[in-house]
Amino acid sequence: MATALVAGEFTSEELVQAHLDRIEVIDPLVHGYLHVDAEGALAAARAVDADRAADEPLPPMAGVPVAVKDVACTAGIPTTAGSAMLEGWVPPYDATVVARLREARMPILGKTNMDEFAMGSSTEHSAYGPTHNPWDLTRTPGGSGGGSAAVVAAYLAPWAIGSDTGGSIRQPAALTGTVGAKPTYGGVSRYGIIALASSLDQIGPCTRTVTDAALLHAVIGGHDPMDSTSIEGPVPPVVGAASTRDLTGTRVGVVRQLSGDGFQPGVRARFDEAVQCLRDLGADVREVSCPHFEVAMAAYYLILPSEASSNLARYDAMRYGSRQGPEGIAAPSAEQVMGASRDAGFGDEVKRRIILGTYALSSGYYDAYYGQAQKVRTLIAQDFAGAFEEVDVLVSPTAPTTAFGLGENEEDPVAMYLNDIATIPANLAGVPGLSVPVGQADEDGLPVGLQVLAPATQDDRMYAVSAAVEAALTQAWGGPLLDRAPALNQREELT
Ligand code: GLN
Numbered sequence: 488m489a490t491a492l493v494a495g496e497f498t499s500e501e502l503v504q505a506h507l508d509r510i511e512v513i514d515p516l517v518h519g520y521l522h523v524d525a526e527g528a529l530a531a532a533r534a535v536d537a538d539r540a541a542d543e544p545l546p547p548m549a550g551v552p553v554a555v556k557d558v559a560c561t562a563g564i565p566t567t568a569g570s571a572m573l574e575g576w577v578p579p580y581d582a583t584v585v586a587r588l589r590e591a592r593m594p595i596l597g598k599t600n601m602d603e604f605a606m607g608s609s610t611e612h613s614a615y616g617p618t619h620n621p622w623d624l625t626r627t628p629g630g631s632g633g634g635s636a637a638v639v640a641a642y643l644a645p646w647a648i649g650s651d652t653g654g655s656i657r658q659p660a661a662l663t664g665t666v667g668a669k670p671t672y673g674g675v676s677r678y679g680i681i682a683l684a685s686s687l688d689q690i691g692p693c694t695r696t697v698t699d700a701a702l703l704h705a706v707i708g709g710h711d712p713m714d715s716t717s718i719e720g721p722v723p724p725v726v727g728a729a730s731t732r733d734l735t736g737t738r739v740g741v742v743r744q745l746s747g748d749g750f751q752p753g754v755r756a757r758f759d760e761a762v763q764c765l766r767d768l769g770a771d772v773r774e775v776s777c778p779h780f781e782v783a784m785a786a787y788y789l790i791l792p793s794e795a796s797s798n799l800a801r802y803d804a805m806r807y808g809s810r811q812g813p814e815g816i817a818a819p820s821a822e823q824v825m826g827a828s829r830d831a832g833f834g835d836e837v838k839r840r841i842i843l844g845t846y847a848l849s850s851g852y853y854d855a856y857y858g859q860a861q862k863v864r865t866l867i868a869q870d871f872a873g874a875f876e877e878v879d880v881l882v883s884p885t886a887p888t889t890a891f892g893l894g895e896n897e898e899d900p901v902a903m904y905l906n907d908i909a910t911i912p913a914n915l916a917g918v919p920g921l922s923v924p925v926g927q928a929d930e931d932g933l934p935v936g937l938q939v940l941a942p943a944t945q946d947d948r949m950y951a952v953s954a955a956v957e958a959a960l961t962q963a964w965g966g967p968l969l970d971r972a973p974a975l976n977q978r979e980e981l982t
Pocket of ligand 1: 605608
């Protein structure tokens with residue numbers, strides 16, 4: 488699209504309008520957007536077109552639109568994080584990632600649906616209703632960033648921004664046949680991102696190809712003085728790595744703990760083929776052991792709620808957000824207003840985690856739960872360090888199953904948590920991870936993702952390995968996997 492804009496094949500206004508037209512027809516079925524900013528996107532597009540007509544210098548992606556997960560603050564555009572607590576809130580400032588998109592002159596199409604405060608793996612916990620998977624509208628697109636993945640899969644945006652605290656970019660990518668990358672912790676600024684668990688949260692690209700992911704990563708990444716955890720040193724560039732086609736000499740480790748039981752047969756089968764594909768491309772593949780990955784989920788569900796309970800304390804109905812007066816009390820105290828507002832403003836999953844986190848941090852339990860979980864976190868980081876002495880990247884299936892039905896796991900929190908069994912270790916250790924489509928499961932025809940993990944700051948390695956696999960598989964399939972999405976293709980006739 489960027490190339491076609493430079494060549495004058497179409498204008499940015501036409502490109503944005505084409506997306507808006509398609510959103511109008513398809514998004515009522517997918518519900519990937521919480522808010523579409525048609526006017527803002529068209530105005531940004533026209534400004535790019537005018538500068539191009541006047542031969543003004545423009546950044547490489549100028550005029551290519553983008554969608555943004557509703558977890559990022561956008562000045563002038565409503566931002567809710569999928570919560571009733573923030574309904575109608577319009578941030579007075581841009582998150583750094585959003586500011587960088589605007590500097591890159593990329594029109595922002597709108598804000599995408601998500602599980603409330605990014606807690607979930609299906610986008611069913613959104614206060615505004617679920618997103619539907621473009622492959623099969625009766626199924627979830629994964630979560631929490633199901634909106635970003637679905638709008639990209641359904642061609643309702645060329646690409647999108649996501650956030651990944653335990654898998655919310657990678658797992659939806661796997662379930663929608665798209666690419667999703669979680670950069671190294673600190674690689675992309677978190678300034679202006681509505682915090683879930685600050686030591687785990689990371690922003691990254693949701694795209695249709697590995698090259699697109701690297702291009703978008705390059706636009707949003709890099710040091711930001713507004714984020715105290717932002718990496719300062721130079722990191723290897725990612726865009727060049729995405730043109731890798733030969734993996735001769737690359738050492739790839741298959742994580743033993745993430746390739747055994749508990750994965751759907753069709754997921755296992757496509758994963759095994761992807762590993763064979765890596766060998767065919769010249770990689771030296773071996774098995775490596777990361778024994779503490781088995782307790783990663785347990786540690787995560789103590790660390791995440793602990794940090795979330797602290798981060799979400801800011802929604803006190805006093806400074807901003809929805810305020811509810813308790814019924815039948817004439818002059819309620821601040822505490823009563825807070826209680827009533829939180830009761831009405833937060834969904835069940837958010838309440839569950841606030842209670843769990845508050846409990847885990849309370850005196851007398853702190854050492855037994857939070858302290859213990861932090862020790863496990865260190866052991867997981869050591870597992871990664873040991874593995875990366877033996878190999879350059881690690882691989883696993885991204886998610887244990889393909890897209891599940893809407894409502895299937897909604898009532899059982901632990902079943903929902905298990906979706907992130909393979910993605911959580913990377914967040915605990917701060918290392919980068921990417922999911923790339925590797926085919927469809929035989930039992931349901933739904934997409935399967937391969938996860939590629941690399942050492943911290945070596946994000947280029949995950950782009951190189953996944954790009955080589957993507958190129959080989961796309962050639963074998965005779966075209967991109969997304970072309971086979973039945974629900975999506977059916978709707979194509981309508982546009
Ligand atoms: N599904 C995980 C959770 O519910 C991950 C969420 C995320 O990455 N934001 O915590």
